[in-house]
Amino acid sequence: MKYFFILISAVFFSYTGFCQENQLWKGYFSYTSIKDLATSPNRIYAGSENSIFSKNLATNEIKTTNTIDGLPSESISSIYHSNAFSKTLIGYQNGLIIVINDADDAILKVVDIINKQIPPNIKKVNHFMEYEGVLYISCDFGVVQYNLNTLQFGDTYFIGNNGEETVVSQTAVFDGKIYAATADIGIRSGDITNPNLNDFSQWSTAAAGSWVGVETFGSNLIGATSSGALAKLQGGTFITFTSLPLTIKDLRKAGDYLLATIQDRVYIYNEQLIQTRVIASSEIETMNVVFNCATMIGDRVFIGTEENGVYGTTLVPSAFQNITPNGPLRNNIFAIAATTENLWASYGDYDVDYNPYPLEYFGVSKFSPTGWLNIPYQAIKDAVGKDVASIVRITPNPADENQVYFSSFHSGLLKFQDDVPEILYDGTNTTNGPEDPPGTGTYRIDGTAFDKSGNLWVTNSIVRHALKVLRPGGGWQSYDLQGVYNNVLRLNIGRLTIDKNGTKWMPTRDDGLIGFNDNGNVFKTIKSGADVGNLQINNVRVATVDNRNQLWIGTTVGLRVLSSVDSFLSEGQLTARPVIIEEEIDGVKVAVEFLSQQFITDIAIDGANNKWIATADAGVFHFSANGEDVLHIFNSSNSPLPSNSVNDIEVNKSTGEVFFATTKGLVSYKGTAIAANDDLKNVxxxxxxxxxxxxxxxxxxxxxxxxxxxxxxxxxxxxxxxxxxxxxxxxxxxxxxxxxxxxxxxxxxxxxxxxxxxxxxxxxxxx
Structure with a gap:
């Protein structure tokens, strides 16, 4: 095991520089999950999961910044723009701060909070407040000063009882004092000019109770309680002037207005604290919009939402405009499928044990030369008249790219034609089609595949007839797998692949790799153990045939190779081998097993027969056709890969572009390994x-x-x-x-x- 990590280290240092040539990378991020908003006089800024975007209100130009541009892959929690210093600051859940200089887009990574000797789970950045050139940063442990002129940190205020850490959600300066809202110890205050504020005893309690926000607004100091009350400081006491029906998620001053956001409404008040307008989520045509925050520039109101991006409207009721950059529905993409022109994405999932619960009700996305087409869940439900939960895989018809099948690991097999949901196949409308494991009411379909005759082969978990085929004419046929598994209630089958001989290879959780050829209805298995297949474990996640008819098998603990798929037809027991490479360690060449103990989620083959290996927590490995040379190792530290948890890889063999679907976004690497041509006319x-x-x-x-x-x-x-x-x-x-x-x-x-x-x-x- 130690040799494997030495191998990673060696390749990392070899390729860090190359990976930073970001012109080779593209990002396909979703900007719909808005964490915070910020403003300048003519630009609105939005922080989403791990990227930001801004829109110039004068020119309507939209600018995005993500991992391709140098942002880290960490989760954003707050964003702020300093007009005085022309800088945009991004705060993260782990305490990281990014400073972007407006003039040249230079990115400064500030790690001082990360490096603080406090528990890592209380470093989240909650809010930025600027006062006289100093940012007061509210964190889950207290308040930190950051000088915008010198870009250096100042004092840290631990204002909890006896100087303990406490979660500070927001700060404000009013009448010479700084106020900090906390959930546990009320609102604490101290003299803003006091040089000893890092002494907790210099802070006093301005209000008891649980508070989620505090903001200076004109001649008032406004506080928001966790129960939804808005109060103003009056005679040294906070007096409630209104109560909202839900917890206030965001409180801020914007120009001449105060905005308080709850999950389904934005309340806007003038300087006399008179309610000027209430914006309800029901006013937006899109269903089930959840608000997170809101701000204003002039009379224009901008609302950040949980899953629908940023909406713009005006103080006087008018139409809503979604200003979010074009992108997929979500960043957490479970599966992708590439054709010559299009790339499809799905967002349902199941856990390591193939458990789809809690169910995911998401639509699907398609990227084409004209941009992204997002088909929401409700449109699918309306079209087929049923819920379609946990859509996990996509299979375009190679004979008709406009016909696409989506596997639901709960509801059956969904067919699209020309981007329109057409039919959901389940046990209610098919004979020998998707089966319901007795008493579950589910139809657990994973990856499907077309054979050369146009038949669509389908795996169906937790049933005896676990392999099915949909004929081009519309009829179904099923095959009984009894005898090749140990327990039907544990028969969870992943995505299958079909080789040149028509053999179907089916990864399983507990029964190794099952091969089936309908020419003679022959089943064979490759399992763990020297005499039954030589796998390391029976939990197989993927099997992929390369351009030389070798079968690459990815398990939860590593990699195996079947030397030729032809052996299924000629041999009895099939036996896989490990991939052994030589590494020089302390001057001695040592044979090591490549990717030992790695959870492999996908294996893709490019036009040069090189292998791309996705892992659950170690990024992507790219190695040569013969498996002897490591070409690249991409992870979130040495490349724009937004997460080391990579769910799926697809290669466009016409262009060489390699797509990586991760839990935090979709990116691609522009490789050169494209499919071979028939002649030399286009060299x-x-x-x-x-x-x-x-x-x-x-x-x-x-x-x-x-x-x-x-x-x-x-x-x-x-x-x-x-x-x-x-x-x-x-x-x-x-x-x-x-x-x-x-x-x-x-x-x-x-x-x-x-x-x-x-x-x-x-x-x-x-x-």
Whole structure:
């Protein structure tokens, strides 16, 4: 095990620099879950889960900032914009603070709170309040000063009883005092000019009870209680002037107005504390909108919501406009599926034991050249007349990309045609179709797959007839798996894959990998144990066939390979082998098992037959076609990957783009491993010329499979030679890896495997 982590460390240091070439990455984030809002005179800022966006009200220009741009993958809890210092500050649940300079978008990471010697679960940043060039940062342990001019921290105030930590939700300065709202010890106050405020005894109790907010508003200091009361400080006492029906989630001054937000309403008050307007969530056409916060610029009101982004309206009742950037429904994406033109995403899930509860009622998303199309859950329910919970997988029909099937791990199999939900297949409308495990009322369908004849093969968990097929004509057939599993009530089957021989490979939780070929109705299994398959464990999560017909098997504790899928037809007991690589440790070469003890969630194959491995908590591993060389390790520390928990990987073999669906967002890496061409008519060399500041590799695309590529200088001396795997190669501009080649023009000679087709290209290197 220790060797594995040494391997990770070695590759990490090799590739950190490369991973930061963010032009190779793209982000496809959702900005719908709004945590906080901020304003400047002409721009509204919104912080979502791990990214932010802003809109210029004069030009309507929308700008996004996410992990691709350098933001960390941590969860945002607060956002603030300082007009005086032209900086945007982002606070995080773990205590991290990011400072973005408006002039050049430079990002400063501030880790002082993270490094404080206090429990890590009480470092959350709740609120920023600026006063005379100093930010007072409310945290789950107290209040911290941050100087916006020097970008240095000042004092920390632990204002709890006897100087203990206490959760501070908001601060305000009023009449020479700073007030801090807390849930446990009321509102505490101290003299803002007192240099000894870091002494808890210098703070006094301004109001007892539980308070969620405090704000200066004109000539008043306003407090909000956890029970929904709004009170103003009068004669040294907070006097309630109104009570709202629910807990106040956000209290703030915006221009000449005070806004108090509860989950279904925004209350707006003028300086006389007279209610000017109430905005109800029911006024918005979208159903079940939940408010989180609200602010104003002039007479324009902006409302941040829990799942629907930011809505804009005006103080005088008018139409609502959603100003959220285009993106998927959610960041926590469970599965994706790529076609030539489109990428689909689904958001339902199940846990490690294939338990779909609590059920997820989310729609699906489609990304196309025209942008994102989000199909909400309610539209699906209305179309098929039933609830469709926990949609976990997507299977486009390879013969018709406009026909897509969605697997629900609770409700059956859902068919879309031309982006419209058409029918939900379950036990009520099929014969031999999706079955209900007795007494559950569920139809647990996971990943499905089309065979070469257009049949759609379906796995159905916790039933005897766990393998089914939907024929092109609409009829269903089912197959009894009794005899290949130990307990039908524990027969949980994942997404299947079909090889060139028509063998269906089905990962299971407790019964290893099941293979089935309907030519003779033959079942075989690969299980843990030297004599029954050589898996490390029977909990298999994925099985993927590569371009050379090897079967790569991912389990909850590592990786195995079946050398050829043909062995299903020719051998009795199938046996998988581990992937062994050599690592030099302390000067000694040691054989280690690659990805030992890693929970593998997906395996994808690119156009060069390289492997992309997704893991539950260690990011993504990319290794060569033969499994011997680690090409990249991507994680949230060394790349824009927003989470180390990667649920799914898809490769667009036409473009080489590799998509990663994580629990915190969807990103892609622009690889060069694209599918092979039939000829050499579209060979492309880029960048060309290679300028001195470029530090990457030269890409040559448009190749046939196993094309020979030779690169020589102008005098004919060979500097590089390789045979392509798939439709592309990369050249690091060195002479066979020894040294960087000199400036000059280099000739690229390309020929197909049989030598029938040839072409010559040039590339200029400028050092």
């Amino acid at each position: 492309l060399v880029y960048p060309n010329p290679v300028r001195p500041e470029f530090s990457g590799t030269v890409k040559i695309t448009g190749l046939t499979d196993k094309a020979t590529v030779k690169i020589a200088d102008i005098e004919g001396s060979l500097v590089y030679e390789v045979v392509s795997e798939g439709g592309s190669i990369e050249w690091d501009t060195t002479a066979f890896g020894k040294y960087k080649v000199a400036s000059g023009v280099y000739m690229i000679f390309i020929s197909t495997q049989d030598g029938a087709l040839t072409t010559v290209k040039k590339v200029m290197i400028i050092r």
